[in-house]
Amino acid sequence: MINNAKVAVVGVGNNTSALVQGLAYYRATGSEVGVHRPSIAGLGVGDIDVVAAFALSDDKVGKDLHEAIFAPPNNVPALLPSLPPAGVTVQRGLVDETGADRVVAALAGAEVLLYSAPSGRPETARAYAAAALRAGVAFINTTSDPVARDSSLLDAFAAAGLPLIGDDLASQFGTSVLHRTLLRLLDERGLTLTSTYQVNLGGTEDFRNLVENPNTKKQSKVNAVGSDKVQMAPLGYLPQLRSQKVAHINVEAQGWAGTPVSLEVRLRVDDPSGAAGVNVDLIRVAAAALRSGAGGYPAEAAALLKSPPGTAV
Numbered sequence: 001m002i003n004n005a006k007v008a009v010v011g012v013g014n015n016t017s018a019l020v021q022g023l024a025y026y027r028a029t030g031s032e033v034g035v036h037r038p039s040i041a042g043l044g045v046g047d048i049d050v051v052a053a054f055a056l057s058d059d060k061v062g063k064d065l066h067e068a069i070f071a072p073p074n075n076v077p078a079l080l081p082s083l084p085p086a087g088v089t090v091q092r093g094l095v096d097e098t099g100a101d102r103v104v105a106a107l108a109g110a111e112v113l114l115y116s117a118p119s120g121r122p123e124t125a126r127a128y129a130a131a132a133l134r135a136g137v138a139f140i141n142t143t144s145d146p147v148a149r150d151s152s153l154l155d156a157f158a159a160a161g162l163p164l165i166g167d168d169l170a171s172q173f174g175t176s177v178l179h180r181t182l183l184r185l186l187d188e189r190g191l192t193l194t195s196t197y198q199v200n201l202g203g204t205e206d207f208r209n210l211v212e213n214p215n216t217k218k219q220s221k222v223n224a225v226g227s228d229k230v231q232m233a234p235l236g237y238l239p240q241l242r243s244q245k246v247a248h249i250n251v252e253a254q255g256w257a258g259t260p261v262s263l264e265v266r267l268r269v270d271d272p273s274g275a276a277g278v279n280v281d282l283i284r285v286a287a288a289a290l291r292s293g294a295g296g297y298p299a300e301a302a303a304l305l306k307s308p309p310g311t312a313v
């Protein structure tokens, strides 16, 4: 029997809620609906144990993980009628190097640290990455802050034989993946791109934070689409959308003899679920790489990220 992957999570927000609930859902139902890869290195979707969790809010610290994931401002819907206690008590996290010893000690028994705090706080991201390095665990940066794009950090993880995955996860079926695919199709069919833009609206705490603090996210979204012609409208926070994201993609192109071709696409998805569907793969890729002694960046992760190493910061 395979040993479950042991993951610690930073941030008990919507994405962690969707992930933790989804793990319980897939274990309970045995379903494979919505699963990208049923098995990675022998690890199934349910073969992941959350062994530690870090948060800052007093509504979450000290609570059982299965209670904390429903504390506001989290607003991802419940996937199961009820969840028994997880047996994992949420611990206070860190914002800089202060408190790092406590976090390093709490990572004993974990193989992977999934960093799922708000984007736009690169110092905090680096402090957790340093703690993972000291604890000897793999690190996944799901935020748009540069961690895997920092060559000194990547070298340090590689030298220690520890995987480092990042930056910024690309949702399972989100605007980035759809937009990139449309532009590739245009190219494949011989059309010439004239201009293209994206509009993203959402009602989560992530959107609220990114509207106020868009610094690292905008470039990461451009990296994900892979065209220097793409324009990103400022993100819109609309609380009534709750965990739903609504995106509009516009593509203007030229076809035969310069005749115009215009495309408008509207996508509506549950945003944290799109993140969970990718985090479940990233965790298993990280655990498998760690177990095989492969440090540094696993190339297998590239398709699941907006800004892998080598892309612009």
Ligand SMILES: NC(=O)c1ccc[n+]([C@@H]2O[C@H](COP(=O)([O-])OP(=O)(O)OC[C@H]3O[C@@H](n4cnc5c(N)ncnc54)[C@H](O)[C@@H]3O)[C@@H](O)[C@H]2O)c1
Residues within 6 Å of the ligand: 010, 011, 012, 013, 014, 015, 016, 054, 055, 056, 057, 074, 093, 094, 095, 116, 117, 118, 119, 124, 142, 143, 144, 168, 169, 170, 171, 174, 204, 205, 206, 209, 271, 272, 274, 275
């Ligand atoms: N589809 C997606 O949802 C998607 C896609 C790509 C990237 N991301 C990124 O994933 C990350 C998580 O998204 P989310 O929707 O769960 O965000 P969220 O705001 O719901 O959750 C983040 C949580 O981290 C907590 N936190 C803040 N500072 C912390 C610290 N120093 N230590 C521990 N916890 C801390 C916050 O209190 C909050 O509960 C964000 O950076 C987001 O930009 C999300």
